[in-house]
Amino acid sequence: MACEVAACMPWTRFRDLLRDSGPKSEIAERDAAAADGVHPSEACHSLAQSIEALTSSEPDMEAEDVELCLRLVLGLINGRGEDSRLLAIEVAERLLEDDTPAKLVACLDRLGFEARKQAMRTFGAVLKAAPSETVVEYMRERPSISQMLLEGSGNSEVFICCSNMLRACSRNAGLVEVLLRNGATKRLIDLARCENFDISSEAFASLRDLLTAHPATSAAFLQENFGCFFEDYHVLLQADNYATRRQALRLLSEVLLDRALMEIMVKYVSKADFLQIHMNLLRDGSRAIQIDTFHVFKIFAANPNKPRRVQQILFQNKDRLIKFLKTTIGALQNDKVFNRDLETVIRVLGGLEAPSKLPSGLSSP
Numbered sequence: 001m002a003c004e005v006a007a008c009m010p011w012t013r014f015r016d017l018l019r020d021s022g023p024k025s026e027i028a029e030r031d032a033a034a035a036d037g038v039h040p041s042e043a044c045h046s047l048a049q050s051i052e053a054l055t056s057s058e059p060d061m062e063a064e065d066v067e068l069c070l071r072l073v074l075g076l077i078n079g080r081g082e083d084s085r086l087l088a089i090e091v092a093e094r095l096l097e098d099d100t101p102a103k104l105v106a107c108l109d110r111l112g113f114e115a116r117k118q119a120m121r122t123f124g125a126v127l128k129a130a131p132s133e134t135v136v137e138y139m140r141e142r143p144s145i146s147q148m149l150l151e152g153s154g155n156s157e158v159f160i161c162c163s164n165m166l167r168a169c170s171r172n173a174g175l176v177e178v179l180l181r182n183g184a185t186k187r188l189i190d191l192a193r194c195e196n197f198d199i200s201s202e203a204f205a206s207l208r209d210l211l212t213a214h215p216a217t218s219a220a221f222l223q224e225n226f227g228c229f230f231e232d233y234h235v236l237l238q239a240d241n242y243a244t245r246r247q248a249l250r251l252l253s254e255v256l257l258d259r260a261l262m263e264i265m266v267k268y269v270s271k272a273d274f275l276q277i278h279m280n281l282l283r284d285g286s287r288a289i290q291i292d293t294f295h296v297f298k299i300f301a302a303n304p305n306k307p308r309r310v311q312q313i314l315f316q317n318k319d320r321l322i323k324f325l326k327t328t329i330g331a332l333q334n335d336k337v338f339n340r341d342l343e344t345v346i347r348v349l350g351g352l353e354a355p356s357k358l359p360s361g362l363s364s365p
Contacts, residue, residue, distance in 0.1 A: 040087065043072050044094040051103050054110055066107075067115035070122050077125045092130035096138050101126055105148045105165065108158045120161040124168035127175070136174035146182040153206065154191050154199060163202035170209035173217045180221045184210060189232045192248070193239060204247045208254070215260030222264050230268070234277060242286060249281070249292040256299055269300045272309040279317070282324065287332050294329055294342070301345045308355045318349045325349075 047069040054066050073095070077088045095101065104119045111119060127135050139145060149169075152162030166184070169175040188210070191203035211218045222229055236248035256265040268274060278300065281293040300310065314321070325346055333339070 040076060040091045040094055043069070043076055044091065044098055044100070047073050047095075047100060048098045048103075051100070051107060054107055055103075063111050063115050066111060067118050070115065070118035074118065074122055074125060077122075077129055088125075088129040089131070092126045093134065095122075095126050096130055096134060099142075101138070102142055102145050102148075105145055105152070105162075108152060108161055109155070116158065116161045120164050123165050127168050127172065132172060132174060135172060136178065139169070139175055139178045143178075143182050146179055146184065150182075150184060150187040153188070153203060154194065156196065156199070159199050159202055163206050166206045167209045170206070170213045173214040176210055176214050176217045177221070179210060180218070185221075185229060186232055189236060192236055193241075193244060195241075197243060200244060201247070204251060208251050211251070211255055212258060215258060219261050219264055222261070223267075226264075226267060230274070234274075237277060237281065242289070245281075245284070245289055246286075246292060249289065249296065253292065253295045256296065265299065266303075266305075269303045270307050270310065272307070272313055275300050275310055275313055279313075279321075282329070290329060291332055291338075294325075294345075298341055298345050301348050311352065311355045314349060315352045315354050318352050322346055322349050 047066070050065045050069045054063060073091060076091045078084075079087055101123050104123055108116055108119060130138075149162045149166050152158045153166065155162070166179070169179055185207065188203045188207040192200050192207065194200045194203065211222075233248070233252070236244055237252070239245055239248070255261055256268060258265075275297075278293055278297045282290055282297060284290055284293065300306075301314065303310070306314070325342060330339070330342055
């Protein structure tokens with residue numbers, strides 16, 4: 001069944017032009033030229049019909065028309081005329097009204113490689129062009145989009161596109177909140193443990209953007225879900241896979257050292273069981289893991305308001321820790337900043353005193 005778009009627009013006028021091959025540098029200009037003079041409603045309607053035809057027929061027969069329609073729509077959104085911004089908004093709002101972003105995500109696995117890239121770009125372009133409040137309301141009312149993107153991030157066929165779409169969402173604070181409320185962190189942590197290195201790395205990249213792109217939003221989520229989140233996250237720190245442990249440590253260090261997430265950092269380094277996890281990781285057989293762990297451990301040591309239990313653990317182990325830091329960690333890195341941090345930690349540990357005794361009947365926090 002062919003895509004029936006002739007009734008709403010002179011489709012053949014654009015099909016041949018868009019199909020022409022040429023240097024990649026000329027593609028955007030050619031697509032914009034093809035879109036010149038096309039009414040936004042016609043282009044959006046053609047895309048909607050091509051997707052409908054794709055999902056109701058043999059995929060290979062219609063996938064090319066979806067790609068061509070996507071390129072036409074992108075040509076409109078990325079126009080360069082003086083009214084291009086208004087045109088982009090009009091097209092984006094029309095696509096949202098037609099529920100096109102959700103339909104594109106749902107049919108990704110039916111599209112070819114190039115068409116998937118166009119779908120990914122169109123999804124991101126709509127999020128960028130449409131008014132923020134409209135986009136957030138759209139995504140909030142359709143939790144299935146978040147779920148499809150998260151599930152697709154673990155699909156070997158479409159994970160790159162789905163991961164990029166998630167990261168496009170992360171540019172909007174409202175969409176970050178929607179994703180966090182829809183269980184994105186738990187799913188991404190699960191995917192970060194995937195044996196497929198590429199899927200795992202994309203999951204870490206998406207998780208990083210969710211946690212760091214809009215700190216005020218992620219801080220509120222982490223405060224509310226502190227225990228559950230770090231219970232899941234610490235599984236990554238103790239994974240058998242070296243790459244998983246290292247990426248997890250680097251992301252954790254980035255989050256804890258972000259000034260905008262200071263309250264989370266203070267809460268984290270107040271946990272004695274978290275300290276013990278990192279003391280164990282300092283003894284990891286990998287030099288890189290030891291260095292990355294030190295960057296987290298130093299925050300525990302430098303905390304001027306250590307809870308009694310944290311101070312007690314550090315005091316009881318300070319001699320062994322100082323010896324280990326001097327002989328093992330100190331030999332790992334020939335870097336002025338690192339060595340200065342190391343000297344500071346050793347000095348702080350050396351000056352630690354035993355925590356004062358609690359009155360009878362009271363337990364240590």
